[in-house]
Structures are given as structure tokens and as C-alpha cells.
Amino acid sequence: MMMLEVDNATKIFGGFTAVNKVNLSVAEGETHAVIGPNGAGKTTLFNVVSGLITPENGSVTFRGEKLNKMMPHDIVNVGIARSFQRVNIFPRKTVFENVQVALLVHAKLHFNPFRQAAKLFRNEGMELLALVNLADEADRRAGDLAYGRQKQLELAVALAANPKLLLLDEPTAGMSISETKASIALIKEIVEKRHLTLLFTEHDMNVVFEIADRISVLHHGEIIASGLPDEVRDNEEVKRIYLGKD
Amino acid sequence: MTNRFQIYVLILAFAGLAILPFVGSRYSVELATQILIFGLLATSLNILVGYLGAASFGHAAFFAIGGYACAYFLTTLALPLVVSMVGAVLLTALASLVIGFFCVRLNEIYFSMLTLAFSMLIWAVALKWKPVTGGDDGFVGVAVPEYLSNYFNFFLFTLGVVTISVIVLMIVGNSTMGRVFIAIRENQTRASFLGVNVRRMRLIAFVIAGTFAGVAGTLLALYVRGMYPETAFWSQSGHVLIMVLLGGMHAFIGPLLGTSVLTLLEVTIGQHTEYWQIFVGMILVIVVLAAPEGVYGLVRSVAKRVRGQQDDDA
Amino acid sequence: MFTNPTFMFIQVMNSFALGMNLFIIAAGLTLIFGVLRVVNFAHGAFYMVGAYVLMTTTNLIGDTSTGFWVGVVAAALVMGVVAFFIERFLLSHLYDKEHLLQLLFTFALVLIFKDVVKMVWGPLQHSISYPPAFKGAVDLRISYYPAYMLFLSVTGPVLAVGLWLALEKTRWGRLIRAARLDREMLSALGTDVKLVFSAVFVFGSMLAAMGGALAAPRIAVDPGMDGLIIIDCFIIVIIGGLGSLWGSFVGALILSSLTVFGTLIFNEWEIVLVYIMMLAVLLIRPWGLFGHPDEERH
Numbered sequence: 022m023m024m025l026e027v028d029n030a031t032k033i034f035g036g037f038t039a040v041n042k043v044n045l046s047v048a049e050g051e052t053h054a055v056i057g058p059n060g061a062g063k064t065t066l067f068n069v070v071s072g073l074i075t076p077e078n079g080s081v082t083f084r085g086e087k088l089n090k091m092m093p094h095d096i097v098n099v100g101i102a103r104s105f106q107r108v109n110i111f112p113r114k115t116v117f118e119n120v121q122v123a124l125l126v127h128a129k130l131h132f133n134p135f136r137q138a139a140k141l142f143r144n145e146g147m148e149l150l151a152l153v154n155l156a157d158e159a160d161r162r163a164g165d166l167a168y169g170r171q172k173q174l175e176l177a178v179a180l181a182a183n184p185k186l187l188l189l190d191e192p193t194a195g196m197s198i199s200e201t202k203a204s205i206a207l208i209k210e211i212v213e214k215r216h217l218t219l220l221f222t223e224h225d226m227n228v229v230f231e232i233a234d235r236i237s238v239l240h241h242g243e244i245i246a247s248g249l250p251d252e253v254r255d256n257e258e259v260k261r262i263y264l265g266k267d
Numbered sequence: 268m269t270n271r272f273q274i275y276v277l278i279l280a281f282a283g284l285a286i287l288p289f290v291g292s293r294y295s296v297e298l299a300t301q302i303l304i305f306g307l308l309a310t311s312l313n314i315l316v317g318y319l320g321a322a323s324f325g326h327a328a329f330f331a332i333g334g335y336a337c338a339y340f341l342t343t344l345a346l347p348l349v350v351s352m353v354g355a356v357l358l359t360a361l362a363s364l365v366i367g368f369f370c371v372r373l374n375e376i377y378f379s380m381l382t383l384a385f386s387m388l389i390w391a392v393a394l395k396w397k398p399v400t401g402g403d404d405g406f407v408g409v410a411v412p413e414y415l416s417n418y419f420n421f422f423l424f425t426l427g428v429v430t431i432s433v434i435v436l437m438i439v440g441n442s443t444m445g446r447v448f449i450a451i452r453e454n455q456t457r458a459s460f461l462g463v464n465v466r467r468m469r470l471i472a473f474v475i476a477g478t479f480a481g482v483a484g485t486l487l488a489l490y491v492r493g494m495y496p497e498t499a500f501w502s503q504s505g506h507v508l509i510m511v512l513l514g515g516m517h518a519f520i521g522p523l524l525g526t527s528v529l530t531l532l533e534v535t536i537g538q539h540t541e542y543w544q545i546f547v548g549m550i551l552v553i554v555v556l557a558a559p560e561g562v563y564g565l566v567r568s569v570a571k572r573v574r575g576q577q578d579d580d581a
Numbered sequence: 582m583f584t585n586p587t588f589m590f591i592q593v594m595n596s597f598a599l600g601m602n603l604f605i606i607a608a609g610l611t612l613i614f615g616v617l618r619v620v621n622f623a624h625g626a627f628y629m630v631g632a633y634v635l636m637t638t639t640n641l642i643g644d645t646s647t648g649f650w651v652g653v654v655a656a657a658l659v660m661g662v663v664a665f666f667i668e669r670f671l672l673s674h675l676y677d678k679e680h681l682l683q684l685l686f687t688f689a690l691v692l693i694f695k696d697v698v699k700m701v702w703g704p705l706q707h708s709i710s711y712p713p714a715f716k717g718a719v720d721l722r723i724s725y726y727p728a729y730m731l732f733l734s735v736t737g738p739v740l741a742v743g744l745w746l747a748l749e750k751t752r753w754g755r756l757i758r759a760a761r762l763d764r765e766m767l768s769a770l771g772t773d774v775k776l777v778f779s780a781v782f783v784f785g786s787m788l789a790a791m792g793g794a795l796a797a798p799r800i801a802v803d804p805g806m807d808g809l810i811i812i813d814c815f816i817i818v819i820i821g822g823l824g825s826l827w828g829s830f831v832g833a834l835i836l837s838s839l840t841v842f843g844t845l846i847f848n849e850w851e852i853v854l855v856y857i858m859m860l861a862v863l864l865i866r867p868w869g870l871f872g873h874p875d876e877e878r879h
Contacts, residue, residue, distance in 0.1 A: 071460070092459075092464070094462050094463050094464045095464075097462040103460060109456055109460070110457060111454050112453070113453055114450075114453060121446075122446050122447065122450045125446065126447060126450075127461075131443060131446075131468065132444065133444055134442045135438055135442055136442050136443045137438070137443075138443045138446045141443065178461070181461075182461065182462055316681065322680060322681040369863075373863065376618075376620060376680055376823075380620070380815060381863045381867075383812075383815070384815075384816075384819075384856060384860050384863060387812055388853065391852045391856055392853060394852070500808070501812065505685070505688045509685065509688075512682075512685055541699075542696040542699065543696075544692040544693070544695055545695075545696035545697060545700075547689075548689040548693035548696070549693065551688070551692070552671065552689045552690075552693075555675065556671065556674055556675070556686075
């Protein structure tokens with residue numbers, strides 16, 4: 022059984038078809054990259070998979086369960102966590118508080134109006150922060166962190182939900198070369214350590230070929246190629262449309 | 268949103284208020300009663316405004332429902348005091364559940380307008396339903412029990428009810444639920460992607476806020492010995508919002524502080540001129556433009572600067 | 582009574598005239614929201630200022646038609662100047678702040694204007710007589726009908742068409758429509774967005790004042806007249822769609838019809854009917870008849 026199956030997904034905004042009959046499958050433990058130029062529909066695809074928008078057509082199945090009608094929070098609760106292209110954290114809270122709230126939601130404590138929150142999940146929170154090398158910044162305002170470190174924080178927050186599938190939308194966007202290297206090494210390490218399945222979108226081809234098991238190429242909302250990195254790299258159409266520009 | 272300093276302030280305030288009736292004038296006790304009632308109303312509103320980040324312009328509706336229900340149960344149905352108050356609060360909780368169910372489906376500006384619309388609907392009903400509410404004459408002559416009919420006892424009673432309510436609200440604010448409210452305020456999308464059913468949490472916050480507004484409403488009905496439709500008018504909701512903003516919406520004691528400051532200001536200015544609204548308006552403009560974190564925020568940033576620390580947020 | 586054609590005719594005419602007056606005021610509110618994304622609670626206060634300025638003008642110049650016209654223009658101009666200062670020096674600082682702060686600011690204006698009006702004109706009610714040009718009634722075959730109401734009925738569509746033409750055909754109109762859709766894009770294109778915002782706020786406020794001046798002969802002019810008109814405006818722009826001109830035209834007619842006919846059927850409780858209507862729209866189609874929904878699900 023595939024971890025994730027996207028079946029004929031179509032999303033139309035007004036007159037514009039952002040995602041057109043997309044088929045995608047990700048096996049358990051696989052690291053799958055979705056690449057494509059700007060405007061290809063990568064983020065829209067992510068938004069469909071994570072429940073932020075409803076597709077006109079098609080379905081998304083996670084571990085055999087259809088996700089079609091589910092709201093984002095339900096999808097998180099079945100085991101999918103995501104990050105966003107523009108970092109989505111709680112900027113005015115401290116780094117620790119960011120992961121703490123993620124942990125207490127995962128423990129379903131948000132329905133408890135009496136449990137005092139201040140001291141909860143100190144250990145678990147610090148563990149997560151250590152995983153992304155942010156333990157020493159625990160009490161700093163999240164918004165004050167450097168952009169790259171905010172992305173690491175977002176990764177930690179996503180991991181707090183103990184997901185089986187991780188969706189990362191352009192995880193290295195806006196990063197310098199060294200930041201990108203460090204970030205990728207970190208992601209690779211975490212994915213291995215936690216046996217995660219990873220679906221990510223990316224621009225940087227070096228990143229993609231370094232960690233992806235399989236690649237799908239999106240162009241004008243359609244998948245034009247999908248397979249092993251070498252297959253995709255040698256695909257004529259892909260070379261023409263995308264790689265040719267490098 | 269709450270820290271040790273605020274707790275000390277509250278304890279101090281409680282102690283001061285507890286001795287007030289024994290040492291202060293009748294006037295000061297009556298004023299304190301008013302501040303307590305509206306302070307509770309403002310604190311309840313802050314669950315929505317400060318914690319959840321939802322600007323409700325219809326909170327006065329629950330204030331009115333609680334008051335009218337209590338007046339009706341106590342006077343028209345001649346039920347005992349405790350039954351009347353509890354019944355009124357339960358009715359208000361139910362009303363906030365129904366109204367909240369519809370309101371929380373909308374965001375931001377539409378939320379504000381929908382809450383305002385519901386509040387005006389309550390106003391209209393209060394104005395027209397003469398047999399139950401007394402119509403535009405108001406519900407006059409609430410049957411306040413003998414032991415509460417002097418200002419001294421009534422103040423202590425109000426102090427007790429408000430103190431318990433404030434403690435409960437503080438516990439909720441500092442709870443894991445409270446943290447999630449704040450998370451929703453800070454970044455609704457991210458909260459959703461943590462696994463939070465944002466709509467449901469907003470409804471819970473709405474009901475908590477509305478319920479305690481209802482408690483304040485019962486106290487109002489007993490204090491004024493009557494209820495009037497104006498209590499549900501949109502400008503009343505605006506007035507409470509001013510109290511929240513003035514004191515500081517990101518601190519638990521902010522609304523209580525704001526209520527005290529605003530009430531004292533209005534009373535003082537009112538002694539010199541009938542045009543106190545223009546002063547309140549001007550102060551509000553200054554706060555909005557220069558001190559959106561309110562009095563508490565100002566005190567805090569001054570204290571931080573004195574201690575040479577960086578500015579952070581609750 | 583519903584079988585009496587004369588009576589029904591008058592009710593229909595009244596709905597239209599009332600609706601047109603409301604439209605002028607609501608158009609200002611919806612325009613301001615469409616571009617600035619600010620809900621101006623003080624819009625009712627601006628309406629009130631318009632009525633009072635008209636009153637003072639007719640008192641000064643005399644109860645003549647000239648007095649009336651000068652008064653209407655004066656109402657718009659005075660409000661325009663005041664609005665300019667409000668926007669330039671105060672409101673413009675709040676555009677990127679939380680909605681709550683913007684709302685409370687406009688609420689502060691309500692409080693200030695209320696007392697200013699009381700200070701300048703006193704707390705009592707005043708009434709203004711109809712301008713001589715529109716006194717009396719006109720013979721419309723089916724019935725005689727008040728001339729002033731006819732006048733109101735005409736001003737609405739004239740203004741609607743005028744505004745629509747201005748928005749569609751003029752450069753300013755295009756800028757405003759663009760600002761309504763995407764102000765970031767607009768500033769990226771090099772337009773002085775600040776100027777557009779000022780202009781829209783001033784113009785919208787002038788519409789409110791003009792609406793107030795035109796309404797003045799029909800109603801009681803007192804410091805409390807702003808309290809309910811603002812709710813009427815809200816109802817109209819919500820039904821019609823925040824930011825939509827035709828939406829406020831249609832919304833105004835719906836509200837006035839509900840008010841006129843609702844009173845006939847339900848008497849006292851008509852007011853409840855109106856709020857239920859507003860609620861219904863907010864619940865079923867919150868972006869109004871002519872507005873556009875959001876995509877994201879929460």
C-alpha cells in the first residue's frame with residue numbers, strides 16, 4: 022500500500038487550471054521531490070494534499086484512507102505534517118513555546134481549560150529543538166531568528182505532531198549555499214532517524230538529486246515526467262522545459 | 268499573559284477592595300461595584316479579543332441577556348436568587364453557543380459585523396418584547412432580596428462573585444486551552460496545521476466569554492434594579508472594547524485596569540463638564556495611535572527600559 | 582390596505598425614495614471599505630455633520646432654494662475638509678495595523694463628533710423645512726406625491742450612474758478599482774497609493790454628509806441621529822457586498838423595501854425582520870450579493 026496516492030487531482034481557480042489531472046504516488050519511507058518552474062502548481066498541489074483547498078476533481082488517499090473531505094486539522098491528525106514556502110510559525114512566541122504548543126495539541130490538551138501550561142513538555146520540547154540544532158535559542162523570540170533558523174523551527178514544529186508523512190514546501194528557499202547544505206543534511210538525518218516519508222517541492226536541482234529517491238516534474242499544472250532521478254534527468258521534455266534553463 | 272507581577276497586583280487589589288466598605292465612603296463603594304461588574308465584562312471579552320484575537324463588537328448582547336434573564340427569573344417568575352442567577356448564566360451560555368456557532372465561521376471583519384448584527388438583534392428584541400422585557404421603558408423594579416439591598420452587602424457579594432469569576436478566567440487563560448487560543452491569534456493557519464480545529468476552539472472561547480459576560484449581566488440587573496435595551500446597543504460593546512484596549516489586551520489584568528481607569532476618568536471628567544465623551548474619544552485615539560498595548564503595555568515597556576531589557580510580547 | 586392601489590403606489594414610491602437616500606450614504610461606506618479595507622463606524626457621524634451643516638446654512642442664508650443648494654454643497658465640503666485631516670494625520674497610520682485598532686479609532690471619532698455636535702449646536706432636536714423648490718406635492722395621476730421625495734428618488738440613480746461612469750471611464754476610477762482589487766500591485770506600479778486612499782476616504786465621507794444634508798428636511802436633526810443610520814449602512818453594504826457600488830444600490834432598495842413593507846405587515850417588529858435579513862446574508866453568503874468569497878478553508 023502506498024503511503025500517499027494522488028489520483029487525477031484537478032484544481033481550477035476562476036478560469037485558470039492550476040493543477041490538471043495530477044497522478045502521484047509516494048511509497049512508505051520514500052523521499053519524493055516535486056519539481057517545476059514557478060507557477061507550475063507545486064504549492065497548489067501541496068495545498069490540495071494538506072486539505073487547505075478542495076480539488077474540483079480527483080482524490081488524495083493516505084494509507085488507504087481518502088482525505089477528500091477532510092479539513093487541514095484532521096489531515097494533520099492522521100499523520101501528515103507540512104511546512105510552508107513562506108515560513109509559518111508563531112513569531113511573537115519563543116522558540117520553545119512554538120514547539121510546546123505543537124506538542125500540547127498533539128496530546129489533545131487543547132480541550133483542557135484547567136491544565137496549566139507553563140511547565141509542560143519541557144523535555145520533549147528541548148529534544149525536538151536539539152534535533153534541529155535550536156536548543157540554545159529556546160527562549161528567544163521566534164521572529165528574531167535568522168530566516169534559515171526559522172525554517173528549522175518550522176521543521177521542529179511539524180515533527181512535534183509525530184507525522185508519518187512530511188510535506189516540505191521549498192524547504193531551502195531563500196537560503197544561502199551553506200545554509201542549504203546544512204538544511205539538507207539535517208532533513209536527510211531526520212528522515213532517516215524517524216523513518217519518515219518525505220514529499221517536498223524544490224527549485225534547487227542539487228538538493229533534489231542529492232536526497233530524492235524519486236522525482237516528479239510539474240509543468241503548467243501537469244505531471245510531465247515521474248520516476249528515478251536518472252530517468253527524469255534524461256527525459257527529453259524535462260530537459261527542454263526545465264533543466265535546459267540551468 | 269499572566270505573570271507573578273499581575274497576580275500580586277490582583278491580590279493587593281482584592282485586599283484593598285475587601286476593606287473598602289469599612290473605610291471608604293458610600294460613593295467610593297458604589298463606584299467600586301460598577302468597576303467590578305464592568306471589569307468582569309471586559310475580562311470576559313478579552314478571552315475573545317486578547318487571547319483569541321477576535322474583535323467582537325457584540326459582546327454587550329450577552330451582558331444584556333444575562334441581566335434580562337436574571338431580572339425576569341427573579342421578579343416575574345419569583346424564583347430564588349441563586350436559581351435566578353444560575354439560570355440566567357446558563358441561558359446566556361446557551362445563547363452564546365447558538366450565536367457563536369454562526370459567528371465563528373467567519374473571519375476578521377465579517378466576524379465583527381456578524382457579532383454586531385446579533386447584538387443589535389438582541390437590542391431590537393429587548394426593545395419590542397414588552398411583556399417580557401418591558402420594552403423601551405426597560406425592565407423596572409427587579410426584586411432584589413432584602414440582604415442585598417444595601418450597598419455594603421451588595422458590594423461584598425459582587426466582590427465575591429467577580430473574584431471567583433476572575434480566578435476561573437485566569438486559570439483558563441493560563442491553561443493549555445488558553446495557549447492554543449493565543450496560537451490561533453498569532454497564526455491561524457499554523458494552528459490549523461498543528462491539528463487544531465480552529466472553528467471549534469473559537470466557539471469554545473466564544474461560549475466562555477459569553478457565559479462570564481452573562482454573570483456580569485446578572486450583577487448589573489441586581490445593582491441597577493432594572494435592565495434597559497441600551498445595554499445591548501452596539502455602542503455599549505464599543506465601550507467595553509475601549510476598556511479592554513485602554514488597559515492592555517495582551518495582559519490578563521489589562522481589562523480590569525482599563526475598566527478602572529476609564530470609569531474613574533469618566534466620573535472625574537463628568538464632574539467638570541457634560542462633554543466627557545469627547546475626552547474619552549481623544550484618549551482612545553491617542554491609545555490606538557501611540558499605545559496600542561494600553562496602560563499595562565506602557566508600564567511594562569517603561570519597566571523593561573529601566574531594567575535595560577529587550578521588548579518581548581506576552 | 583394591500584388592495585388599495587393608491588396606498589400601495591405611495592408605499593412603493595416611498596421605498597424607492599428612502600432607498601435612494603440610503604444608497605448615497607452607503608455608497609460612501611462601501612467605497613471606503615473597498616479601497617481602504619476599513620469599516621468606518623463614524624460614517625453615521627459624518628451623515629449627522631452633513632445634516633447640521635445644512636441646517637446652519639439655511640439658517641444663515643435663509644429658507645430659500647439657494648440656501649438649500651448651498652447647504653448641500655457646504656455639507657459635503659465641510660465634511661471633506663474634516664475627513665482630509667482625519668485621514669492624513671490619523672487614520673493613515675493605522676492601515677497596516679490590526680482591524681480592531683482601526684475599528685476602535687473610527688469608534689473614537691463617533692464619540693468625538695457626538696460631543697462636538699452637542700457643543701456647537703446644542704442637544705435639542707431641530708427640524709428643517711423643505712426647500713421651496715420642492716415643497717408640496719406633485720400630481721402623479723394615481724396619487725399626489727411629495728415633491729421632495731421625488732427629488733430624492735432622482736438623485737439616487739443619477740449619482741449611481743455618475744459614480745459608475747467615473748469608476749469605469751476615468752483614470753481615477755481605474756485607479757480606485759485597481760486599489761480595490763490589489764493595492765500592493767498598485768504601489769508596485771508606482772502609483773501614489775496614499776493619495777488614492779486619501780481621495781477615497783474624503784470622497785466617501787462627502788457622500789455621507791451629502792446624504793445627511795438631503796435627508797435632513799425629512800427627519801429630526803439631533804445628536805443621536807448617527808446611532809442607527811450606521812447600522813442601516815452596515816446592513817446595506819453587507820447585503821450588497823462590501824466594496825460593491827451596485828451592491829449598495831440594490832442593498833439600499835432591499836432595506837428600504839423591508840422597512841416600509843415590513844412595518845405594514847409586522848408593525849413594531851419590522852426592525853427585527855431587518856436584522857434577521859442581515860444575519861441571513863452573513864450566514865449564507867457573507868460576501869454579499871455582489872461580492873467575492875475567500876478560497877481558503879478554516
